[in-house]
Amino acid sequence: MTGRLAILACGGALPVMLARAHPDALHFTLRGVPSELAATAQDFPLERIGALFAAMKEAGVSRMVFAGTLVRPALNPAEFDAEMMRLAPGLMAAIPQGDDALLRFVISMFEEQGFEVLGAHELLPGLTAEAGLAAGPAPSEAELADAARGVHILREISPLDIGQGCVVAGGQCLGIETVQGTDALLSYVAAAPAALRRGQRGVYVKAPKLGQDLRIDMPTVGPRTVAAVADAGLAGLIVAEGKVVLMQREEALALAAECGVFLLSQVFE
Incomplete structure (x- = not known):
């Protein structure tokens, strides 16, 4: 038993x-x-x-x-x-x-x-974000390219055990999540000069570190994250399918739709 x-x-x-x-x-x-x-x-x-x-x-x-x-x-x-x-x-x-x-x-x-x-x-079945576009407009090719760049950055810094998120716009890394957390990163990006974005709005990418034990400290996004992404002027957020917790799902998705930012989940190679 x-x-x-x-x-x-x-x-x-x-x-x-x-x-x-x-x-x-x-x-x-x-x-x-x-x-x-x-x-x-x-x-x-x-x-x-x-x-x-x-x-x-x-x-x-x-x-x-x-x-x-x-x-x-x-x-x-x-x-x-x-x-x-x-x-x-x-x-x-x-x-x-x-x-x-x-x-x-x-x-x-x-x-x-x-x-x-x-x-x-x-x-808790359904706790993580499933594959596909969950809310907001479909990302552009440029935004998907920024997301791919963000995934590459997170993979490269994984051995350093720094953080689980980063922001990329026009191929330029605008910030990496560190011990201060997501709110600090996105507030920093919001205050950065617009010229750094190279004509793109940019995206926030969230994923666990390579080899991370997902039984504890699984990456998490929710309504607060969506609001911070919108406040930073970003186009949306992209998370690793099945490996990022989506808290207060209905509220987060409704807020993303209201703010016009996308929330996309996909397999990160």
Whole structure:
């Protein structure tokens, strides 16, 4: 018999969506990491991760999902329990290597305890953007060429573990997503001189890094992204089919149509 599902809930709407779809799931949060499921969750400081493991096992959890935006909490080594003391050297070694290395290590910590780690997309059918033009006008050949250039850029920087998005206009890269995130990138592009776009509006491209474990930190777009793309004067956004979460789908697609920007999903070679 399959054991219970646990949602390790961080910020944003995704944990709430999972909780609604899986009402029997148990909720856990990490102290210092905001979550909309906080009221129904058991809360544990990351320093006492051994206690979290024990609580999950005692509750009969065998499957778990990380959900939402994770804000790294500050750690107090004086409060480490025995399990965190054991894991700390590996954790500290992973942190400077970038988010992907860190998140892979976090997954391995739970797998080592016997938990099956699932991706949110495995528990919420239809969560990712399907192939094709979802909203807005069809992109021009020039915009598709800019998208192809954006895909190439993201593939080239993947080993550096920098980010999951970039903006290209007229073949010119106007910005790459870094730790500041999508909003910062698109606000920077909005403020850039129009002449840099070489006569094109430009496109925003979103995709996971090569080899990224999609069970955690899957790229995400939603109404806020669509609004920022429109505010930046871009023609639209192109995302990797089946590998980018589309949050608040109906609202995002309606907003794209209203703003006249396209949302296209395709396989990225």
